[in-house]
Amino acid sequence: MSNFLINAFALGGLFSLIAGPLGAIIIWRRLAFFGDTLSHGALLGLSLSLIFNFHPIVGIFLIAVILAIFLGYSSNSPGLATETRLAILSPGLLSLGMICFSFFKGIRFNLEGYLFGDILAVSYQDLGLLLVGEIIVLGFLLKQWRALINICISEDLATVEGYNVPRVRILFLFVLALFIALTVKIMGVLLMTALLILPAVLARNFSKTPEMMAILAIGASILMIVIGLFVSNAYDLAAAPAIVITGVIIIMSIELFKHLRDQYKWK
Amino acid sequence: MILSLDKIFYHRNGVAILHDVSLAISAKELVTVIGPNGAGKTTLLKIVLGLITPTSGQIIKPASLKIGYMPQKLHMDPSLPITVKRFLEFSRYQDALQEIVTAVGIDKLLEKSIHILSGGELQRVLLARALLSKPDLLVLDEPLQGVDINGQVSLYKLIYEVRQVLNCSILLVSHDLHFVHAASDKVICLNHHICCAGKPEEVKKHPNYQSLFENYRPEVLAPYAHSHNHSHDIDNQRDECNE
Numbered sequence: 001m002s003n004f005l006i007n008a009f010a011l012g013g014l015f016s017l018i019a020g021p022l023g024a025i026i027i028w029r030r031l032a033f034f035g036d037t038l039s040h041g042a043l044l045g046l047s048l049s050l051i052f053n054f055h056p057i058v059g060i061f062l063i064a065v066i067l068a069i070f071l072g073y074s075s076n077s078p079g080l081a082t083e084t085r086l087a088i089l090s091p092g093l094l095s096l097g098m099i100c101f102s103f104f105k106g107i108r109f110n111l112e113g114y115l116f117g118d119i120l121a122v123s124y125q126d127l128g129l130l131l132v133g134e135i136i137v138l139g140f141l142l143k144q145w146r147a148l149i150n151i152c153i154s155e156d157l158a159t160v161e162g163y164n165v166p167r168v169r170i171l172f173l174f175v176l177a178l179f180i181a182l183t184v185k186i187m188g189v190l191l192m193t194a195l196l197i198l199p200a201v202l203a204r205n206f207s208k209t210p211e212m213m214a215i216l217a218i219g220a221s222i223l224m225i226v227i228g229l230f231v232s233n234a235y236d237l238a239a240a241p242a243i244v245i246t247g248v249i250i251i252m253s254i255e256l257f258k259h260l261r262d263q264y265k266w267k
Numbered sequence: 268m269i270l271s272l273d274k275i276f277y278h279r280n281g282v283a284i285l286h287d288v289s290l291a292i293s294a295k296e297l298v299t300v301i302g303p304n305g306a307g308k309t310t311l312l313k314i315v316l317g318l319i320t321p322t323s324g325q326i327i328k329p330a331s332l333k334i335g336y337m338p339q340k341l342h343m344d345p346s347l348p349i350t351v352k353r354f355l356e357f358s359r360y361q362d363a364l365q366e367i368v369t370a371v372g373i374d375k376l377l378e379k380s381i382h383i384l385s386g387g388e389l390q391r392v393l394l395a396r397a398l399l400s401k402p403d404l405l406v407l408d409e410p411l412q413g414v415d416i417n418g419q420v421s422l423y424k425l426i427y428e429v430r431q432v433l434n435c436s437i438l439l440v441s442h443d444l445h446f447v448h449a450a451s452d453k454v455i456c457l458n459h460h461i462c463c464a465g466k467p468e469e470v471k472k473h474p475n476y477q478s479l480f481e482n483y484r485p486e487v488l489a490p491y492a493h494s495h496n497h498s499h500d501i502d503n504q505r506d507e508c509n510e
Contacts, residue, residue: 153343154338154341156316156338157341160334209349
């Protein structure tokens with residue numbers, strides 16, 4: 001196995017360790033569209049960081065944090081559902097990011113790599129940053145787990161029991177923003193949410209408790225990434241689409257099986 | 268007096284939801300708030316719970332007051348896998364878990380997924396969670412929601428027993444204008460403002476209702492006969508009370 005591939009697997013493992021529980025919370029909190037908006041905003045953050053010369057991760061994180069604050073505090077506007085507002089904002093950000101790129105043609109830059117990810121192009125510096133980020137995110141998830149689950153159960157109940165719900169909610173969005181900033185180079189802007197959500201959806205089928213689902217989602221993510229990487233390596237495909245397709249095929253097979261089982265009352 | 272509201276006003280988007288609402292809850296008192304849909308009952312509860320801040324007015328309660336809250340329902344996503352047992356374990360208060368599970372009669376539900384419970388079962392589980400903190404004040408939002416008449420009677424009976432054991436006050440909200448918990452010490456009829464308040468009449472004085480509910484343990488359901496000295500027109504515009 002090539003060195004590149006070993007690195008890729010290591011990165012996949014690191015990614016999965018966080019993506020599992022984070023993805024589970026995203027679907028419990030119905031934040032899938034929100035995640036999409038954050039990751040699409042990452043492209044804008046990236047182009048701004050190239051124009052103004054910061055580290056890409058800084059630019060992406062800043063834009064994501066601004067979005068998290070903006071969306072986190074304006075969740076109850078009358079007239080439009082949150083979903084609708086996100087459906088306006090998300091393509092808006094993606095388009096703005098693209099336009100910013102085309103204005104600065106001088107920048108030498110692999111746009112496709114950022115759209116679909118490039119798991120093989122990760123430097124040791126990226127890896128180091130990812131490790132530090134992992135520790136922060138994992139620490140947060142472990143420390144706030146009870147609060148997070150209580151908020152998923154009922155924000156009102158959590159508030160009455162004394163949890164600081166707005167604080168935990170906004171911290172979760174920051175952590176999500178941080179994770180997206182750190183991994184967007186590996187997994188890409190377009191498929192980020194799918195990579196977070198698919199393992200959690202897969203794990204839901206086999207889980208009776210939230211903890212079980214979070215842990216199984218880590219396993220499901222590793223499984224998807226390993227199969228996806230082998231496929232992408234064998235057929236020379238981009239990694240993220242291969243991983244996503246792997247996940248989608250597994251999930252759809254399970255759904256089909258469940259449907260047939262119910263239809264024909266298989267035991 | 269364990270909690271009182273003083274001249275509470277609440278406006279949302281320029282619309283008055285609550286208008287000059289004052290009420291007091293004493294220790295061990297069962298207070299029932301009734302009113303039609305959209306009368307501001309849930310808003311009133313949320314103010315008592317500290318979930319929303321009134322536009323004006325004061326909430327007076329000791330800082331140490333422990334409140335147990337039973338929401339109308341949970342808006343939990345079905346993708347969150349959780350058993351009844353795990354749901355209860357996520358409360359901060361675990362000391363009385365076994366005792367309360369038995370008292371509320373949900374032993375057999377512990378390993379079930381919370382998503383597949385019937386209306387009555389879910390209400391019992393929510394009640395159990397509200398009781399875990401051994402509250403001084405139990406706040407119940409439409410506890411009979413989605414429960415059939417037999418279940419309603421047994422749930423009311425359970426609430427009555429709970430109060431005997433825990434010695435707590437209860438604030439209960441219901442949209443049923445005609446039947447309230449027979450043990451209510453006070454009934455408040457709310458339609459943005461307090462229309463009237465008083466004690467429910469003794470069920471025994473109403474042979475009509477008695478015969479209607481004789482199979483349903485009349486001691487726990489009582490008709491609350493009350494007359495308004497003013498009317499509300501169809502679009503819920505409030506006329507002034509002529510008190």
